[in-house]
Amino acid sequence: xxxxxxxxxxxxxxxxxxxxxxxxxxxxxxxxxxxxxxxxxxxxxxxxxxxxxxxxxxxxxxxxxxxxxxxxxxxxxxxxxxxxxxxxxxxxxxxxxxxxxxxxxxxxxxxxxxxxxxxxxxxxxxxxxxxxxxxxxxxxxxxxxxxxxxxxxxxxxxxxxxxxxxxxxxxxxxxxxxxxxxxxxxxxxxxxxxxxxxxxxxxxxxxxxxxxxxxxxxxxxxxxxxxxxxxxxxxxxxxxxxxxxxxxxxxxxxxxxxxxxxxxxxxxxxxxxxxxx
Numbered sequence: 001x002x003x004x005x006x007x008x009x010x011x012x013x014x015x016x017x018x019x020x021x022x023x024x025x026x027x028x029x030x031x032x033x034x035x036x037x038x039x040x041x042x043x044x045x046x047x048x049x050x051x052x053x054x055x056x057x058x059x060x061x062x063x064x065x066x067x068x069x070x071x072x073x074x075x076x077x078x079x080x081x082x083x084x085x086x087x088x089x090x091x092x093x094x095x096x097x098x099x100x101x102x103x104x105x106x107x108x109x110x111x112x113x114x115x116x117x118x119x120x121x122x123x124x125x126x127x128x129x130x131x132x133x134x135x136x137x138x139x140x141x142x143x144x145x146x147x148x149x150x151x152x153x154x155x156x157x158x159x160x161x162x163x164x165x166x167x168x169x170x171x172x173x174x175x176x177x178x179x180x181x182x183x184x185x186x187x188x189x190x191x192x193x194x195x196x197x198x199x200x201x202x203x204x205x206x207x208x209x210x211x212x213x214x215x216x217x218x219x220x221x222x223x224x225x226x227x228x229x230x231x232x233x234x235x236x237x238x239x240x241x242x243x244x245x246x247x248x249x250x251x252x253x254x255x256x257x258x259x260x261x262x263x264x265x266x267x268x269x270x271x272x273x274x275x276x277x
């Protein structure tokens with residue numbers, strides 16, 4: 001999908017839900033046991049080598065004298081990629097503390113936080129503004145670091161035609177949902193970082209699946225977007241292949257052999273991320 005603005009329609013949303021329901025009816029398992037969490041970085045390293053990629057750290061001599069590099073090369077496809085986890089960006093236990101601190105820093109009483117958490121009260125506007133700034137700051141720091149690493153690696157190992165990819169793995173439950181993180185990432189990239197060092201971005205959630213239907217299946221996904229439609233057309237064959245192979249790899253670890261559910265439109269991706277558990 002492109003990071004150009006798209007308008008979600010009710011009819012498209014219903015179509016996406018129908019597609020997910022149809023998959024669930026065909027492949028749903030009776031088991032409700034969630035698979036154990038994996039070490040994302042180690043597991044992805046293993047996957048990349050199996051895919052035919054290279055860990056850049058494995059081919060650098062005198063590492064202490066070298067600038068920080070990206071994580072992976074894919075020579076066959078002329079790609080450089082960097083993997084970042086999003087632990088601590090309003091996710092997991094750290095996220096709960098960040099939420100509480102935002103209420104405190106905005107001058108809100110404890111009753112306001114309790115009301116938001118347990119009584120369905122709206123978040124005060126000044127708290128929401130503060131959280132938006134801090135969420136963006138947390139994401140942007142990772143984007144900037146990834147771009148710098150990619151810049152070094154593209155110069156050392158690539159050429160003018162080398163494409164670049166930043167992979168963001170959500171490793172803990174995001175307290176505002178996956179959709180919020182994906183939206184913030186796409187808006188950040190589109191407003192400031194659409195160039196040769198951020199051709200494409202992928203958001204994926206191996207340890208914190210979504211559940212689009214309350215009584216339905218849980219899904220871990222692979223959600224790519226690109227800096228423009230032309231780049232989308234050039235990069236998506238590789239990125240889709242990488243995603244399909246990754247989902248198959250993580251599925252084999254978790255004992256899941258169902259066919260991968262292909263979601264092709266912005267609306268379908270948003271629907272898949274719209275519910276979480």
